[in-house]
Amino acid sequence: MNMWTRATTLAAAAIAVVAVGSVPVAAQSSTSIGLIDQLNLKLLYIAVPITLLVEFVLLYTVVKFKNADEAKPTQENRRLEITWTIATAVILLFVGVASYGVLANPDITHQQSNPVAPNGDDVHINAEAYQWGWTMTYPEEDVTASGFPPNIVVPVDQTVYFTITSRDVIHGFAVPKLGLKQDAIPNQNNTIRTVPLETGTYQGYCTEYCGVSHSQMYFTVEVVSQEEYQNYLKEQRSGESSSSDGTSNASSVSAVPAPV
Numbered sequence: 001m002n003m004w005t006r007a008t009t010l011a012a013a014a015i016a017v018v019a020v021g022s023v024p025v026a027a028q029s030s031t032s033i034g035l036i037d038q039l040n041l042k043l044l045y046i047a048v049p050i051t052l053l054v055e056f057v058l059l060y061t062v063v064k065f066k067n068a069d070e071a072k073p074t075q076e077n078r079r080l081e082i083t084w085t086i087a088t089a090v091i092l093l094f095v096g097v098a099s100y101g102v103l104a105n106p107d108i109t110h111q112q113s114n115p116v117a118p119n120g121d122d123v124h125i126n127a128e129a130y131q132w133g134w135t136m137t138y139p140e141e142d143v144t145a146s147g148f149p150p151n152i153v154v155p156v157d158q159t160v161y162f163t164i165t166s167r168d169v170i171h172g173f174a175v176p177k178l179g180l181k182q183d184a185i186p187n188q189n190n191t192i193r194t195v196p197l198e199t200g201t202y203q204g205y206c207t208e209y210c211g212v213s214h215s216q217m218y219f220t221v222e223v224v225s226q227e228e229y230q231n232y233l234k235e236q237r238s239g240e241s242s243s244s245d246g247t248s249n250a251s252s253v254s255a256v257p258a259p260v
């Protein structure tokens with residue numbers, strides 16, 4: 001490596017550090033999306049310098065050898081070969097360790113069956129997909145999320161478990177802004193968890209093409225304060241007990257205010 005190449009490499013690395021350093025890190029809306037964003041940023045630290053280095057070497061070669069009559073065969077350079085083998089190994093190891101740390105995190109990975117026994121404080125929601133919609137229930141609270149498409153209300157700063165399944169074909173449960181995504185498979189319960197960190201309304205939808213009304217399979221996740229969450233549960237319970245037909249239907253419990 002001559003002086004010129006060395007200087008170019010250094011410049012590339014410096015630009016990369018500045019570029020990556022100026023990437024704004026968005027506020028985390030949940031623990032899951034926080035982990036995903038952090039990993040993305042780490043991988044960017046690796047990818048940007050490599051991209052710049054390759055582009056600089058490419059341009060340098062094109063400019064330097066543009067008038068060469070014919071390409072000369074490469075001579076063996078053991079030092080260079082050892083360097084790039086070790087460098088590649090180190091980079092892949094870093095990417096592997098960083099990725100595995102996130103993939104294995106309980107806020108990212110899921111459990112096949114339904115062994116989750118949430119503590120008293122945890123919120124547990126069953127999300128059942130069907131052609132074409134979602135039934136969202138709170139099994140411990142005996143509450144069904146109202147609205148069509150349904151609106152799930154969850155408290156901020158508290159662990160929430162979603163147990164996802166399907167009544168018919170394969171669907172997909174996804175709330176991108178909260179970093180949640182999981183397959184909804186018939187006869188299988190996939191449980192994922194997260195801790196919402198910011199109040200607000202987050203759009204969710206089906207991410208597995210499942211028939212003509214696939215695009216209608218929306219739902220929302222509303223993250224509210226603990227107090228609002230308790231009020232929500234109370235309202236839902238009284239709203240459901242006042243419905244005469246007994247069968248709690250997700251679409252029947254709409255915005256009708258409960259009699260007090």
Ligand SMILES: [Cu+2]
Nearest residue numbers: 171206210217
């Ligand atoms: Cu679907």
